[in-house]
Amino acid sequence: MSDYPPQSPPPPAAGTPQPPLSDADAQQWAGLSHLLGGILGFLAPLVIWLVYKDRSGYVAAESKRALNFQLLVTVGYVVSYVLMIVLIGYLTWLALWVLSIYFGYTNFQAVNQRRATTYPVDVQIIK
Structure with a gap:
């Protein structure tokens, strides 16, 4: 016989494409991108957008909208930290929060009621 050990099977193919999200799952993740963005900042909508952007156009659009708003809020937090030197920064930070x-929360409710989501300032940082 042969002195070589038996060969192992080839490794599985690199990542297979994920199936599209169901309507209920898409609505859930779109809503969570808004709700968690309000609580955790830009990280939650960023992760949701990166994970689900190829599986649902609706989730991609809603999480991108939440991400853009939360990035703008983050810029406001940075400005507030600078303004804390003159104490007004504490008020602006609290107002932003x-x-x-x-x-x-209101956009989370809008997604659950299948209404359009809106933010007062819609800056397209991530296009």
Whole structure:
């Protein structure tokens, strides 16, 4: 016989494409991108967008909208930290935090009620 050990089977093919999300799953992840964005900042919508952007156009659009708003809020937080030197930064930071949670929750409700989501400022940082 042969002195060589038996060969192992070839490794599985690199990542197979994931199936599209069902309507219920798409609605759930779209809503969570808004709600978690209001709580956790830009990281939650960023992760949801990166994971589900190829599986649902609806989730991609909604998470991108939440991500753009949360990135704008993050810029506001940075400005607030600078303004904390003159104490007004504490008020602007608190106002941004409350508005972020408020708009995250209202847009979460809008997604669950199948209405259009809106933010007061719609800057397209991520296109």
